[in-house]
Amino acid sequence: MRLASGSSSHTGLVRGNNEDSFVADDARVLFAVADGMGGHRGGEVASRVAIEALRAGVAAGRPVRDAIASANDAVIERARGDAELTGMGTTLTALVVANGQQLLVGHVGDSRAYLLRDGTLRRITEDHSLVEELVREGRLTPEQAEAHPRRAVVTRALGVDAEVDVDLYPVDVAVGDRVLLCSDGLTTMVRERDVERIARSEPDPQRAAEKLVDAANSAGGDDNTTVVVVDVLEVDPVGVPATEPAAPAPSPARIMTPAPEVSPPTTSRESWPRRIRNSLLLFVPLILVLAIAVGGVGLYARRSYYVGFAGNRVVIYKGVPGGVLGWNPTVDETTKISASQLSQLDHDRVAGGAARGSLGGARRFVARLQAGVDATSTTTTTTRPHATTTTRPRTRKPRTTTPRTTAPR
Ligand code: MN
Secondary structure (H helix, E strand, O other), rough: EEEEEEEEOOOOOOOOOOOOEEEEEEEEEEEEEEEEOOOOOOHHHHHHHHHHHHHHHHHHOOHHHHHHHHHHHHHHHOOOOOOOOOOEEEEEEEEEEEEEEEEEEEEEEOOOEEEEOOOEOOOOOOOOEEHHHHHHHHOHHHHHHHHHOOOOEEEOOOOOOOOOOEEEEEEEEEOEEEEEOOOHHHHHHHHHHHHHHHHHHHHHHHHHHHHHHHHHHOOOOOOOOEEEEEEEEEEOOOOOOOOOOOOOOOOOOOOOOOOOOOOOOOOOOOOHHHHHHHHHHHHHHHHHHHHHHHHHHHHHHHHHHEEEEEEEEEEEEOOOOOOOOOOEEEEEEEEEEEHHHHHHHHHHHHOOHHHHHHHHHHHHHHHHHHHHHHHHHHHOOOOOOOOOOOOOOEEEEOOOOOOOOOOOO
């Protein structure tokens, strides 16, 4: 496959520094955008460390999912022992070549990948953001999401947990296709149809990237904006071995529905009892699979724990946020930590249901929150009021500032 790329990154017109980082390496066939979060220089450091680790991982021949996991480790490691960097995190959306006809996007956070084909822009990635999760669950309309005061809340990022869930999107490409990677500075300022129009009308990838960043700044430039444009110039003939194992597209539904197996048609020569017996034999495994699936969901709902808010207090819930098939979460343990004591990033994570999984994991997360609270209470917070602001302030279209609220989900 032969690709050509262009890239552009800008601080914007409002922010003091650029917390976005990117790589566009035609030779290594690695393209990525990272949007950092964190007080002081935390956001800058997080996105840069993530991009460097991603680059090293891919250069060492690791699959993109592993390279992103190593980037997560690198961000956590860099923050360790450095109070100014505590709580930093970053998004990461990376593009590599899977094989001669397929690209592969690895994705965490709310930066985005788009595919422009035949003049039509299609979004590849799902945002790991609170509002987009609410839209997927049918609890918000896309229009409500666009104006939502908590639209800046990211539900998945690097640098937060030792384990990171990476979404993989294989993208079959043809000559003439164009992939865009961008930080949310572009998509919060420029409507998708305008992104499409600009990406479609400018053939040169470098100029296209620059024009897209210019459009974000012309619309106000409220955030850092980074755009990487990758054009597919040639694809390989079928039969060239894969360089990256093809991965199945992630399913938005976490509950698997078993596909009923198709039985060979019964012939009319069979007697009735035999046909009935055959149908029963066909349905027994199906019923078993369904029973296991339903039981599994129940076990998942009742055995799983997460950290959330009960009123203003941080608690450990038993269950899953929002409940599953009638199994609603119940408070299992309470803590002394109140919402107001948390950093913005921790607050947002708890609001979204943090540390989902084992009770031990939830307790460790609470211990980490407590440690953060203890650390904050022993340092001067008055001199640096924004030290723990780890979520990126944003405005929505049209440009109206949206004050961040602390109301729990
Ligand atoms: Mn941003």
